[in-house]
Amino acid sequence: MNILGVETSCDETAAAIVEDGIKLRSNVVASQIELHAQYGGVIPELAARSHIAEILPVIQLAIKQAEIDWSQIDAIAVANGPGLLGSLLIGTLTAATLAELKAKPLIPVDHVEAHLYANFLNIDKPLKFPILALIVSGGHTQLVLFKNHHNHRILGQTRDDAAGEAFDKIAKILNLGYPGGPAIATAAQSGNALAYTFPKAKLSNRFDFSFSGLKTAVLRQAQLLAGKDFRALSTTLYKNLNKTQVQDLAASFQKTVIDTLVKSTKQAFELYRPQTVVIAGGVAANQLLRETLRHELSIQIQYAPIEFCTDNAAMIAAMGYYQRNKTIDPKKLQANPVLSM
Ligand code: KG4
Ligand code: ZN
Numbered sequence: 274m275n276i277l278g279v280e281t282s283c284d285e286t287a288a289a290i291v292e293d294g295i296k297l298r299s300n301v302v303a304s305q306i307e308l309h310a311q312y313g314g315v316i317p318e319l320a321a322r323s324h325i326a327e328i329l330p331v332i333q334l335a336i337k338q339a340e341i342d343w344s345q346i347d348a349i350a351v352a353n354g355p356g357l358l359g360s361l362l363i364g365t366l367t368a369a370t371l372a373e374l375k376a377k378p379l380i381p382v383d384h385v386e387a388h389l390y391a392n393f394l395n396i397d398k399p400l401k402f403p404i405l406a407l408i409v410s411g412g413h414t415q416l417v418l419f420k421n422h423h424n425h426r427i428l429g430q431t432r433d434d435a436a437g438e439a440f441d442k443i444a445k446i447l448n449l450g451y452p453g454g455p456a457i458a459t460a461a462q463s464g465n466a467l468a469y470t471f472p473k474a475k476l477s478n479r480f481d482f483s484f485s486g487l488k489t490a491v492l493r494q495a496q497l498l499a500g501k502d503f504r505a506l507s508t509t510l511y512k513n514l515n516k517t518q519v520q521d522l523a524a525s526f527q528k529t530v531i532d533t534l535v536k537s538t539k540q541a542f543e544l545y546r547p548q549t550v551v552i553a554g555g556v557a558a559n560q561l562l563r564e565t566l567r568h569e570l571s572i573q574i575q576y577a578p579i580e581f582c583t584d585n586a587a588m589i590a591a592m593g594y595y596q597r598n599k600t601i602d603p604k605k606l607q608a609n610p611v612l613s614m
Pocket of ligand 1 (some may be wrong): 283363409410411441452453454554556557558559560
């Protein structure tokens with residue numbers, strides 16, 4: 274069964290063809306990073322406009338690269354949330370129109386849950402359930418226990434900022450560029466992760482996360498080092514910081530986020546003893562997070578190649594396969610920016 278996946282929830286226009294939820298036949302991602310980098314973050318209106326220009330050529334290319342034609346596509350899966358409304362609208366309207374025109378079943382897919390399915394691509398043997406998944410992206414931070422493809426329990430989630438969002442905001446303060454995750458990781462390599470001690474949130478549910486306090490703590494430390502008070506504009510502080518200070522702040526910040534994520538994942542692993550532990554989402558591309566989890570947990574950690582950790586449509590098509598009985602009338606498909614797993 275060939276499924277065409279369509280993804281436009283944020284700043285990547287993507288389409289892919291996946292066979293039987295596992296075999297990747299094509300994967301096309303038109304990234305808008307350059308478009309948004311000049312602003313230090315995603316501008317929703319620009320993202321939506323760019324999706325309009327890119328979506329049809331990206332879908333056409335995915336079909337061409339898979340060396341198939343429309344008659345060999347069995348269904349269309351599309352991310353209908355969560356994400357930016359204007360961006361989601363382009364993907365959902367395109368997928369619904371194509372489903373109608375080409376008479377294909379249409380499968381709505383939750384973007385955050387789909388991140389797990391990047392780990393089902395091109396594998397030799399299926400991952401064993403129950404699966405404990407740490408899904409860490411620019412918009413979400415969740416610890417989820419999957420009993421099977423249709424039954425999951427959210428053990429904890431962020432109360433405020435997502436882990437990736439914290440990386441992006443701190444990178445902006447330190448003038449390291451966008452997206453912040455890889456930029457912080459690179460700067461941190463030359464920094465001292467023990468230079469500064471930042472607070473970790475203590476929450477009533479030990480599997481919940483909160484990164485807003487950490488963000489403020491890093492900002493206050495940067496202000497202190499720059500010799501400025503809290504009234505100083507956060508985006509100009511970097512001019513009064515030297516390279517070592519920036520690298521130390523990046524390393525200490527990254528260590529705090531990773532220690533927090535690893536501690537909760539380890540506790541959940543010890544409590545629920547899952548068969549498989551997976552990290553997914555853009556932040557799962559972080560090498561130190563991977564290494565620390567590998568070191569701390571007595572189980573092999575599963576993670577996808579980096580291009581499948583960040584947003585892509587292959588994960589949408591792969592999840593669509595397991596949700597193939599949950600089709601929707603194209604006229605009833607709605608984009609939902611706050612869709613929750
Ligand atoms: O999953 P994703 O592509 O988009 C969302 O669904 O949000 O995740 C993007 C996030 C960004 O916040 C980016 O800074 C972060 O993933 N990221 C990283 C790394 N690579 C990407 N964070 C930490 N370390 C990385 N190497
Ligand atoms: Zn994502």
